[in-house]
Amino acid sequence: MISSVLVANRGEIARRIFRTARALGLSTVAVYSTADAWMPYVDEADAGVHLPGNAPGETYLRSELIVEAALRAGADAVHPGYGFLSENAAFAQAVIDAGLTWIGPPVDAISSMGSKIEAKKLMAAAGVPVLAELTPAEVSADDLPVLVKASAGGGGRGMRVVTRLADLAAEIDAASAEALSAFGDGTVFCERYLARGRHIEVQVMADQHGTIWAVGERECSIQRRHQKVVEEAPSPLVERIPSMRPALFDAARKAAAAIGYVGAGTVEFLADENGAFYFLEMNTRLQVEHPVTEETTGLDLVQLQFAVAAGERLPPEPPPTVGHAIEVRLYAEDPLHDWQPQTGTLHRFELPADVRVDSGVADGSEVSPYYDAMLAKVIASGADRAAVARRLAVALQQARLHGPGTNRELLVWILRHPAFLAGDTDTGFFEEHGVGGAVDDAVVRVSALAAALADAAGRRTPVRVPSGWRNLVSQPQRKSYRYGDQVVEVEYRLTRDGLVVDGNTALISLDCGQVVLEVDGVRRAFAVAAYGGSSAGLVCVDSPLGSVAFTPVERFVDPAAQVAIGSLVAPMPGTVIRVGVQVGDVVQEGQPLLWLEAMKMEHAIAAPADGVVGELKVAAGQQVEVGAVLAVVGEEA
Incomplete structure (x- = not known):
């Protein structure tokens, strides 16, 4: 019998497992690194055990520390979640050797799928198509x-x-x-490499008594940097080729049977437009995208994991798939700088209540450089795929996400793209259609105006006149904001006749938190939130036109804060893993000079211009903070 479970993970998946565990009447134990000490999942657990350090290698990848934490906290089971040690056979064996229940597949099954090379040989022998x-x-x-x-x-x-x-x-x-x-x-x-392939996967669930379910398929073809961005169930391709589903399910069951699989797992395939498919890999764990299967089947896959681990039998057949569900992964990343992962304080995290949000963060959470940059999975479901896509896009558009930049606008763009709505979602989606969702320049300018007006309203005089108001004609008020690499200049006058600004813009109402403007005869409200003071920090402007985050530009710049022309600065906190040049080397614009590792990804730092490496300020293995000067490229050494 299981009475208490330790989740050997963090963030969103830890909260997800705790939710089901509480519903089953189980007590919960969290493990947390130093950086995660104040994350929501820690507070939601009945007990927490600190793993000193921050990097995964010091904390969540230390199997002996996890097992020790489970024993110390009195847990009798361990759920690995996904990532970290979830597909580590040695960890699973260590959990079992400690007398704890392993909420996962058999150790031998994990081992057999741990090497993609050996896994493909096993699958070919079992009659599963492989490349x-x-x-x-x-x-x-x-x-x-x-x-x-x-x-x-x-x-x-x-x-x-x-x-x-x-x-x-x-x-x-x-x-x-x-x-x-x-x-x-x-x-x-x-x-x-199939450049136009479709990424199709089948959710499997197997018990200890020989029953193997194929619980519907998912399509995860829209990917960037080989990482999934949008996932849905069922697959538009499989829906178009009805004969494909039975063949997929049969291959998935063969794969699970070939390795004596027990528990929840996913068999991933690469398919072409004609319905031919090939085995990619088997993930011997719960998938990030499992919610779309839950939303279309009514199952709680985590609850089934607990049930199977306790020896319970599955019914002979799984429930059918009904309706449609779409999940998007909301990441902390900067769309204005090649989607680099972002860190910092998440001042506000709010999404509409009519969508499912599986998230590891809340208002005030710190997004650290040590782990994956995903903030949340946002899921919508319903009877009709097009309607689900529209509802999910609106929910993202209405979200209030203040702090690090996100890929929210990209997700909205995808969900509204004609190719996506038509089901044309192969792995070359971005190569064919580009990466869209950038906020229009006109929206940036009017949002900056709203930010400046809200700032003026927040600094009213004792007689409630907004800052900058003049009884007689005077110079316009000016304020500057930084948006990405550009500086947006705002000029306006507040007079007895109202707002005077270039263009056909009228001020309808003004408050420090909301500005209503009429532009070209169309009235819209702009919600404005400032963090870190009115003249520094972050200003976030949300409107139906899009969301824009600005940094106010101070009128007088501290010279000590300036960096030399040609400096390469760290775009995020991270560790220098390689340096590819030496002082005196001649380099070309765009040439990678060194590489940072942050948020489990490798990032190349390139030369800003042709020139000669004049200074190298870092070495391999060095930890750097955001904004740190890494090297300087000049015209001569």
């Missing part, structure tokens, strides 16, 4: 393009698409280094 493996030495020009993949792990790390044979060796080295850093195993292999 032929290519050893790097045998790849020829006729095989291109190929995909270099890490044999261990997942999440898009250790993956490279190679289109030129001359690039193969360098890409293999880069993929191997990234895999070694992420998973402790640098083994990579190659396979044929």
Whole structure:
């Protein structure tokens, strides 16, 4: 019998598992790093055990510390969630050896799927279609393009698409280094790359008595940097080719049976437009995108994991899939700077109540550089796919997300894109359609005006006249904001006749928290929130036109805060993992000079212009803060 469960994870998935555990009457135990001490999941657990340190290698990847924490807190079961140690066979064995119940598949099943190379051989023997493996030495020009993949792990790390044979060796080295850093195993292999493939996966659930369910399929084809962005159930491709579903389900059940699988798992396939599909990998854990299966089947997959671990039997057949569900992954990243992960205080996190939000954060949470940048999974469901997409887009648009930048506008753009609505969602979606969702310049300008007016309203005189009001004609009020790399200048006058500003703009009402403007005869409300003071910090403007975050530009700049022309600064906190140049090297604009690792991803820092490396201020292994000068490129050494 299970009475208390420790979740060997953090953030969103820990909260998700705690929710089901409480419903089952189980007590809960959290583990947390120093950086996570005040995260919501820790407060929601009945008990918490501190894992000193911040980096995963010091904390959530230390199996001995996790097992010790479970025993110390009196837990009798361990749920691994996803990521970290969830697919680590040695950890599962350590949990079992400690006398605890492992809420996961058998150790041998985890081991057999731990290497993608060996997994493909097992699946081929079981009659599951696979793509032929290519050893790097045998790849020829006729095989291109190929995909270099890490044999261990997942999440898009250790993956490279190679289109030129001359690039193969360098890409293999880069993929191997990234895999070694992420998973402790640098083994990579190659396979044929389907540039227009569809990523289809089947949720399986198996009990200890031989029953194996194929619980519907999901499509996760829209990906960026080999990481999923949008997931849905059922798959538009499978819906279009009805004969495909029975074949997929049969292959998934064969895969699970071949390794004696028990518990929740996902068999992932790559399919073409004609319905042919090939085994990619099997994730021996709960998937990030499991909510869309829950929303279309009525199942609680975490509850089933507990039930199966306790030896209960599954019914002979799973429930049918009804309706449609779409999930988007909301990330803390900067759309204005190549989607680099963002850190900092999340001042406000609010989404409408009519969508499901699985999140690890709340108002005031700190987004740290040590872990994945995902803030939440936002899920909508209903009878009709198009209606679900519209409702999810509106919910994202209405969200109040104040703090680090997010990919919210990109998600809205995807959900409203004609190709997405038509179900044309292969893995080349962004290559074909670009990466959209940027806020229009006109929206940025009117949002900056609203921010300036709200700031003036917040500094009213004792007789309630907003700052900048003049009885007689005078110079306009001026305020500057930084939006990405551009500075937005605002000029306006508040007179007895109202707002005077360039363009056909009228002020309808004014308050420090909301400004109503009429632009070209159309009235709209702009909600304005400022953090860190009126002349510094962050100003967030939300409206039906889009959400914009500004940094006020101070009138007098501290010279000590300036950096030399040609400086490369750290766009985020992280660790320098490689330095590719030396002082005196001649470099070209855009050439990668060094690499940072942050939020489980590798980021290249490139030369801002042609020139010579004049200074190197960091070395490999060094931890740096955001804004730190890493190197300086000048015209001469």
